[in-house]
Amino acid sequence: MSDQGQDPNHDQGQGQGQGQDPRASLVGTAFEVRIGKVAHGGHCVARHDGRVVFVRHALPGETVRVQITDGKAGDRFLFGDAVEVLEPSAHRVVPPCQFAGPGRCGGCDWQHCELTYQRELKSAVVVEQLQRLAGLDVDVAVEALPGDEKGTRWRTRTEFAIDAAGAAGLHRHHSHEIIPVDDCLISTERVIETGVLQRRWPMATSVDVVDASGEPRAVTVPLPSRDSNVPYVTERVDTGDWSAQFRLSARGFWQVHPRAAATFVVHVLRELAPQAGERALDLYAGVGLFALALADAVGPAGAVLAIESDSRAIADAKGNLRLHPEVELRRGKVDRALKPLVRQGIRTDLVVLDPPRTGAGKSVIKDIAALAPRAIAYVACDPAALARDVAYARDAGYGIRTVRAFDAFPMTHHVECIAVLEPLTDGGDGTVGT
Secondary structure, eight states: OOOOOOOTTTSSSOSSOTTOOTTOBOTTOEEEEEOOOEETTTEEEEEETTEEEEEESOOTTOEEEEEEEEOBTTOSEEEEEEEEEEEOOTTBOOOSSTTBSTTSBSSOSOTTBOHHHHHHHHHHHHHHHHHHHHOOOOOOOEEEOTTOSSSOSOBSEEEEEEOTTSBEEEEBTTSSOEEEOSOOTTBOHHHHHTTTTTSBOTTOSEEEEEOOTTSSSOEEEEESOOGGGSOEEEEEEEOSSOEEEEEEETTSOOOSSTTHHHHHHHHHHHHHOOOTTOEEEEESOTTSHHHHHHHHHHOTTSEEEEEEOOHHHHHHHHHHHTTOTTEEEEESOHHHHHHHHHHTTOOOSEEEEOOOTTOOOHHHHHHHHHTOOSEEEEEESOHHHHHHHHHHHHHTTEEEEEEEEEESSTTSSOOEEEEEEEEOOSSSSSBSOO
């Protein structure tokens, strides 16, 4: 990786500089760099004055002028924006959204990048995280979800911030400052058609807009709001072989891409191949998506234990699972709820877990392994957390059979991965059958 702009007389700032106060802010300092590889979090890596600089709005191979947005003279790494592109990548495009770019809306990371190349960059991040944190060399191609050709108009749930004048907008990247907008190109058309961006919201701090698949129109939820004022919405999931309907609070968790839920259920069921009479665990069960799919697969002779800690999700899941006596729903933290199962020597056949962005953690992974499932499906929204937990799983005797990644959040750095784990039988390189 080559460095450019090393001549201190060329820079607006003097870099670390001899005798410079290490606490001195470098925000606003600008210099020219050559951009290296992509990094986790929507940045690319550059080097300047012996330090790593994480640069947004750049692409690998470009030469850009970077302006520092966060960092001090004594820091080992800095953060910056590519404010001028001197040598562009062949994959650079004009952002379709007028509000995307340095110093503008922070909602999207890759609008300046060709959509297919966005997925290549995300693939590189997933591969790098699995190699660095789990020691695995695997090929992972980030796949588009069905029907997603342009990477826009997919977000069915958007929270708009409200400024002091009562106007709805979106935050600058890592800032409390609100940018007024008249559209959000990644939000569905029905979200925008609510008129949320034309109305004034004098009593609100933010407004959630939810475009649920089972509703005739999107709904708006001004916040703060009492739970009694939050409407319920219906989401429909149809995989072709299986369909279900879910009722949940408009503020409850649901996949934001309209094809994500069905795609993930199809893949999980295909990989786990649940059989009639088997026992399954659904951890971080939410409103019951995987629990219901597993219940229909294992049938009345089987059993599904669903564990969730959020009170709103538990209330919704009770309604969604009420006609399935083979499902037991428990409220509690997953790490605490698994302990008594392990102590009692309980065994299960299958596990699905869809933890928050921070991942499941070593204790949960160890306890899952102690239940001796024949297969585990791990649904992850953060590849670094997934990689850390896969490493814990290897230590507990489980390795990756397959891993797939889905572009459930186009134009952003986020990616959804599903790893299927099985007991290791090959001596422990961390993969099974690959």
